[in-house]
Amino acid sequence: MAHIEDPNRQVGYLQQCLSSDKKPIGLFLGAGCPMAVKTGTDGKQPLIPDIAGITKIVCDELSKCKDCGPLLTTVQGHFTNDGRDNPTVEDMLTHIRALRAVAGKDQVRGLCADKLDQLDKRVCTLIHQIVDKALPDTETPYHRIAAWVDAVRRENPIEVFTTNYDLLMEQAFEDCCVPYFDGFAGVRKPFFDLRAMEEDMLPPRWARLWKLHGSVNWYQVANKGVFRGTASNDGDLKRVIHPSHLKYQESRRMPYLAMIDRLRAFLKKPTATLILCGYSFRDEHINEVIVQGLQCTQTAVAFALMFDKASKCLHAMPLAANRPNLNVLARDGGVIGGQESAWPEKDAESVSSDAGRWVTWIPVDPTNDKAKRRAEFALGDFAVFGQFLQELVGAVRQPLEVPSGK
Template sequence: MDGSASLKDAAVRMWERVVARGIGTPTIEDVLSHIRTLRSLCGTGSIDGFSGELLDKLDVGICVQVCEIVSKSLPTSNTPYHMLARWIRSIARDKPVEIFTTNYDLLLEQALEEERQPYFDGFVGSDSAFLDLESMIEDDLPPRWARLWKIHGSINWWMTKKNKIRRSRDKIEGEQLLIYPSHLKYDQSRQMPYYAMLDRLRIFLRSDQCVLLTCGYSFADEHINAYIAQGLSGNPNASCLAMIFNDRANARKAVELAKRHPNLTVLAADGGIVGTIDRPWESVTKDGNPAYPIAVGNDLPAWRTKASPEQCKWLLGDFAAFGEFLAHQLSSRDIEQDQADAV
């Protein structure tokens, strides 16, 4: 925030309001949604002790703090992000890989560019790129181009004074960061990235025999959940593998959806829901598959799972472990190719 005592006090009061709504540990999106709802109600006046000006300052202050916190670069060229980019680049395909992320940071962009993997994120241009909705709808780029859809916005998306959306690392005074723009009215152009990119998820789930793989997503966003549920209901050939970081109890909405949709499989640290059946993992490990210890193990800290020490745990809800798994897949593919070339 700006460091003023009044703004800090307002932030504390806002946090307490969100918690009082029954949200035990609010997310940034929960707080921003509440601030923006109050702002839309108070108009030029005030509501519950919050003036419109104070609510605006809270909104801007939170977005600025988020930007400062996540404006980091990848430390090496051997991160899980790079592994994902290499995996995308390594396989010839008829249809493009589509990446849907709720993260605001630029780590995926950095990895894709460093690995020289072409991608399209809905924007066109370089110095001050503009949102091109027609290209998103037509989607006629080559399949080797990955699609990157940042559903909750990005730290380099800005709303200009003319209500136009641009993508740039440069900040211009008076422009607003577009982080979690789901609260805006349908007729406001600044909202279009949110719905346009959610629509890409809808279209993806309608495609024949598509596979949606989630890693670390706890199904906390009801809008995204609704699109996933509708897609799985409308397309029995679609499937979703949801890899959860913690236990099933930490992703109750994912569990509820999986019990209603047989084509949604939940893989959590302490157990899974497969074909609508909810059960814990066994305690018997299996040898013989070199990828098995990357995906399954017994040793996880207590803060991540409440499963007993001897019980097997699913590891790939951690993006770092998932990156290691992709690296193994790439190395196995290289070995198989070398063997084929030697014949």
């Protein structure tokens, strides 16, 4: 990285964008975000694991099942034969559904339709069990996002996009009494309403929450559409968890394409600003939507806040190198304005002892107190990003006590 860039300048740009009451602002929350919420007796366990962690749990549980274990072995054999290493649970679901789409009443690659349906349902049930968690308190990054959304009267609604299936953002909005719309209407049995999404006449103070890959509380009812809620007995209901990009029957009624369209529509807005956190850029379809949107709207800009060093952002860096309004801000550098950059180094004595939380200065040689310090950009940590938002708006609103009804 030959070019040296000041990370504090990027922090200033982010502060300016996120404090604006006129810009269209969107947040994109990836699978890394729930990992910033720590639980357990040691306070170090992530509330929900990342995709690799979820994949391991799902595979371990499937391997214990006498019915699904052999099916899992068959599917894993497909990946091995096809030369695809380390498939995630999302890759497996996509593969299972691709086979199901062509199986009909016959078999395909050693699996019949009934077995594929059985495996699909079991995987989705396990995902539900893993990610259906509640936030432990009101000081989480999710609550800080909700407080930030509620703090400023804006001309445009805040739009939150997420690939996560959990209900953490919903809980935070409700804990903080922030109204939001997620594409569903109703109380007893909320139903997916495509027309309401497309017309979108709600006031700007309502946040929009778009769950691109579905949710643990969405269900598809045959010939009736998609509903949100809980089901004590799944029966023939299908959970709407769809990391795959297959074109479902009557797909325009399905939430997936409608949610993707909302991302496209957001990026068409002049001066739109999209902040991505916890997203690894492994989803090629979503990457395509983001890159094409930024290409079509030159005044739009995206900031990808990465947890890891730039050398580990293998999917994000090449995209940003060819798209000047996609900025990748990693721990030790990134790509800014299409140019690969490193954060600077400074002499120890020139680094202020009260250096900010958003950019920290780490000794190049930890054994030498007088060694040069290198800058580290900290906002790729979702917990730190939550603190950043809180500093912009102040304290998080405490949830109301809800009467028990007794």
